Amino acid sequence: MNKIYSCGILGLGSSLPEKVLTNFDLEKMVDTSDEWIVKRTGISERRVLREDEPAYKLAVDAGRKALDDAGISPEELDLIIVATETPDYYTPSMACIVQSNLNATNAAAFDLNSACSGFIYALTVSSQFIQNGYYKYILLIGCEGLSKIIDWKDRNTCVLFGDGAGAAVVGRVDEGYGIIATHIGADGSLGRCITAPSTYASPEDLEVRKGDNKRVLVMDGSEVFKFAVKVMERGTIEVLEQSNMTLDDIKLIIPHQANIRILDNAAKRLGISKDKVFSNLYKYGNISSASIPVGLEEAYKNNLFSKGDNLVLVSFGAGLTWASALIKWSK
Numbered sequence: 268m269n270k271i272y273s274c275g276i277l278g279l280g281s282s283l284p285e286k287v288l289t290n291f292d293l294e295k296m297v298d299t300s301d302e303w304i305v306k307r308t309g310i311s312e313r314r315v316l317r318e319d320e321p322a323y324k325l326a327v328d329a330g331r332k333a334l335d336d337a338g339i340s341p342e343e344l345d346l347i348i349v350a351t352e353t354p355d356y357y358t359p360s361m362a363c364i365v366q367s368n369l370n371a372t373n374a375a376a377f378d379l380n381s382a383c384s385g386f387i388y389a390l391t392v393s394s395q396f397i398q399n400g401y402y403k404y405i406l407l408i409g410c411e412g413l414s415k416i417i418d419w420k421d422r423n424t425c426v427l428f429g430d431g432a433g434a435a436v437v438g439r440v441d442e443g444y445g446i447i448a449t450h451i452g453a454d455g456s457l458g459r460c461i462t463a464p465s466t467y468a469s470p471e472d473l474e475v476r477k478g479d480n481k482r483v484l485v486m487d488g489s490e491v492f493k494f495a496v497k498v499m500e501r502g503t504i505e506v507l508e509q510s511n512m513t514l515d516d517i518k519l520i521i522p523h524q525a526n527i528r529i530l531d532n533a534a535k536r537l538g539i540s541k542d543k544v545f546s547n548l549y550k551y552g553n554i555s556s557a558s559i560p561v562g563l564e565e566a567y568k569n570n571l572f573s574k575g576d577n578l579v580l581v582s583f584g585a586g587l588t589w590a591s592a593l594i595k596w597s598k
């Protein structure tokens with residue numbers, strides 16, 4: 268591909284549900300304890316949508332904030348991509364709902380499902396459109412209503428996940444800034460490690476779902492843990508090599524937030540201090556495709572990096588999938 272323009276992030280936004288579900292609330296719902304959850308995952312609380320609240324409202328809110336931050340009007344958008352594994356509707360797509368709510372009348376719109384790796388997948392896809400000059404402004408949103416597919420009686424999963432949305436406007440930036448490298452990968456042979464059936468459930472799917480709802484998310488936590496630690500390291504090294512950089516050149520790693528032990532393990536394998544790995548897991552849990560943009564915005568607002576700093580974003584998720592990106596911050 269002929270790269271004509273550099274592509275970078277022009278604005279960020281996030282939106283979390285108001286309702287907070289603490290570990291102490293969960294103690295009343297399943298056989299668990301705040302002590303176990305904090306020690307084994309690093310999570311203290313998470314945000315969840317009310318039953319009558321759709322996830323797309325978070326996507327619209329986060330998208331609007333990212334547009335404001337970028338100083339771009341909705342009419343200027345060429346494309347909206349929503350990364351989600353929990354769309355409110357099979358159709359219309361979450362991206363079309365966002366397009367309508369924002370009045371982004373000139374934007375094409377589609378959803379992309381790479382689970383927790385979705386935001387970096389979407390960043391990779393959108394960077395092609397910006398770099399080759401086809402589009403000028405794209406809105407990317409990671410948005411999840413995971414609480415809707417959680418079995419609230421399954422302590423193996425219900426303590427881990429939350430709801431939320433994070434958004435970024437991408438467009439042209441000065442040469443040498445923005446997205447320097449991306450890497451996306453998948454191993455579908457490990458797909459059974461995390462499943463949530465939609466229109467079809469196999470006998471195997473039905474067997475592992477004990478309750479009445481046969482559509483809930485089921486996970487083999489320890490298999491995912493092993494995979495996660497491996498691909499966090501691999502994904503980080505991949506984009507460093509593509510960029511001819513080392514970890515010394517990186518100001519901050521913003522990883523997908525799933526379990527503090529995964530982050531600590533990855534830091535250890537990479538031989539870096541835990542301080543170089545951003546975490547806000549304790550207050551949101553795992554919000555899947557939203558975790559990277561929500562983390563990025565929080566780290567930016569807290570001045571953890573500034574213009575010219577190199578960042579690595581790295582993620583893993585259901586599929587199983589993984590993804591990483593190296594960005595020279597341009598704002």
Ligand SMILES: CC(C)(COP(=O)(O)OP(=O)(O)OC[C@H]1O[C@@H](n2cnc3c(N)ncnc32)[C@H](O)[C@@H]1OP(=O)(O)O)[C@@H](O)C(=O)NCCC(=O)NCCS
Pocket residue numbers: 298299300303304307308383422423424426486488489491492495525526553583584585
């Ligand atoms: C799920 C996860 C937290 C489990 O932690 P773990 O330390 O590996 O725990 P184990 O699975 O070995 O289970 C240990 C025991 O704790 C129990 N346990 C599991 N969840 C529990 C909970 N919420 N409260 C109390 N006990 C719990 C298990 O039942 C098991 O009991 P047993 O020994 O009597 O069978 C961890 O494997 C994990 O985070 N995996 C990655 C998941 C992930 O990131 N998924 C999303 C991908 S995007």
